[in-house]
Amino acid sequence: MDKRTNLYSPSPHPARGLARPIDRFVLWVDGVGGYLVCTRDEVLIGQPLPEAEADVPILGDLSRRHAKIRRDGEAYLIEPRRPVRLDGRAIDRPAGLADGVSIELGNVRLRFRRPHPLSATARLDFISNHRTQPSADGLLLMAESCVLGPGAQNHIACGNWSRDLILYRQADDLYCRRDGRFQIDGRTVAENGKLSLKSCVSGEDFSLSIERLSK
């Protein structure tokens, strides 16, 4: 609906103006942290100004629209719109992101992680003392699925949990899967269930909830 953003977003995937609620939400994991989750194949990193419309708004000395990170199947590319350095080297054209690479945008430094071998979901960790707005402990670029659990290879490492929980997308909906019974919004479900963007999921040793981000 907005031509301007369409121009600016050449990907065939849903344009910014048609943003679905599932595109961005915050995952609050009790006892672990809060995570800003972006599900689109293309996210814009920039300043937290309303007109910037950044998917990942960072309170730092960077441009309003500093760079885009695009997921192409299993691979991730970064498209600089302002000076970007990867592991200290300046890039002037789209470049691939490998697990562990550090990304410098202005004075903001992030580390790109692809922790789980079976999922294309990536995570951005802050190296510099910056933060997103609204505040989150981490950033997830979620592909089809995202694993939460005790292992360090998980996208969100939840040390005290007894087993993994998987969030996954089907069409425009979000689901969650975990062995055994657990509750979604007070209802008991077995193995898996569909989530809304204000769902609360809890089990014998965990609880998490989803907060919809108003655009």
Added chain:
Amino acid sequence: MSAAVVSLNDAEDEAMNPHVTEAEPEAASRPAAMKFAYASGSRPLEGYTLKRGIGRGGFGEVYFAVSDAGKEVALKLIRRNLDVELRGVTQCLNLKHPNLLSLFDIKQDERGDNWVVMEYVAGDSLEALVERNPDGVPENEVLAWFQGIAAGVCYLHDHGIVHRDLKPGNIFSDEGIVKIGDYGLSKFISASRRSGQTESVGTVHYMAPEISNGRYGKEIDIYALGIILYEMLTGHVPFEGESVGEVLMKHLTAEPNLEGVAEPYRSAIAKTLTKDPEARIRTVGELLTLLPVPTIGTVGNVHKGVGRPAAGAMDAEAVRTNESAAAEARGTSDVIPVAALPEEPIWRAVRTSWHSFTRQWDSGGIPVIAKGIIILGGIYGVLAYFGPLFLVAMAALPIYAVYCIVRVLVLDRAAAPIKTAPIKTAPIETAPIKRRPPVFTAAFAAKLPARPAPNAAPARPSPALTPPRQRAAHGAPAARKIMRQRIEELTGSLLASTAVAAIMSLFMSVVHANTLEPGRFAWLLLVSTLGAWLVLIPGKFWEGRHGEPTLRRLVLMVFGLALGAVAWGLKDFLFVSLHADWRLPPPVTEAYVSSRFYEPDGSPSLLALMAYFASLMFLVGWWKQADPGRGARLRLSPVLVAIFWGWLLSFFWPFPQPWGTMVAASMSLAVQLAATWQHPRRKGAV
């Protein structure tokens, strides 16, 4: 105080079984590890929206919340508030120090519950840092953290407040600044601990012994600081146990094992962990003067934190409390203790005893006549026993040389990673952080390049049904020993085994073999010592780990081959005749291989000795005798087993008995008496 105890426990019980109202429909009602009474999005307190639960302390729950205007805060729920509890917090509401978590306000919700509105800290807790570094936090980071912690505690003490609940779980870093939390409330939590009902084991790890007498002076914070410093350096607390009672008992009675801690930390920690609060270090400043000083104030500089004068790191007043100690701290601050190779213990013993002897000799305390007698006696002794003494010296020197070489090699290897790994001097961004003298800034930046995933907690192998700290403490204590500690224990064991082997060899030579021929004695001593070493060395590296027994037997068998060869060489070197009465009983295998097993003079050949020792090492599960988890330090059955195998083997391979069984027995005794052993009741302690 007892009223506070009871009611606090009630409050906790209630917190564990939250009442569900319309305001919190999602709240589940079962107690669990990470369950919270209020779900994300609920607004029990006017003006704040809860986002997620952060954690649970002895007092109740803490939430991350955002005010309507967008201010991020931590909200601590205190249920069933007592006036005394609130007084504790109220007293602290207006404390101001960069290393203390700010308390903003106390508010009451519609249900009458009180909420403490606090500064929200996004960074890691010290507990998480220690968990990520199970072998100890890098020294520079330790110092940077500790300066911040000490500054905060010093400020509290200056304002007449004893924290009472200092522990890594209460200490955080936020944008590189250490923040101490949970002060004010902790007074009452400490009191409730004595019931031991509602607290997990982890929380008593930092409790000073005098707390059992109801004494809550500043000294208990000093004690806790010592425990925290120890834990940061080694990765584990000094007193561990399976139950609250066990840990408390250790605080009361056990001496901390400071072997794994280098100077000057070792003596500083020793002075903080004194059981008697009167004998303990009195002030935080005094403690700081005993420690090296990190480079504070230069943000982002994480090079070796040494060489800076102590003043300024703390309140000047605090530092001035002990000028001489400050001078001492400056003097030692150029040393990075972890990296230094400690002096070889035997040589140190010889050197110090020689020094004390000469001092005594020169001091004039000994009459001239006595000196004359001692000198004459010494000369006579040397002349009369020159042969045996020479033999013993000849035997001892090679052992000592080998021991020194092994020690240097292994210690060097062990020290290298400690020295180099932690210090990453990656270029770090100098964010515009102002100079704040007593705060911690560098370490936060320092740890990030090394660890790309600050949110990624370490993988935990088993389902988390027990609290993590407890499991970390008891999972595999031996496996968590740092290499350095192993080496230190090993060198001690090697020395001890030599002594035991010497005594046993002497004893058995006289009593069993009815001879005191120096050559035979030396042979027995050397072979059983070497045999014990060949068990102790691999055993030390196997301890606490699961290994394939057959593989271990095979490794020991290879060592046995070497031992046999050495025994054969020594026999020739020492001109020991081992052919006496060895043909009785004649070996079973004699008919087949006799020519290879005997020298022309009838003594066993190299092959026979190698076969004998290889079999002996293979058949007896030697490493079990060196396992610190064995049932008792010295058990009879393994000795009997070793003797039995030695005896049985002599039927197959010619070996001059009783020497074969004597070697086996001497080895077994030496291994068992020398190997480290943990008392079963102290197994938690590493």
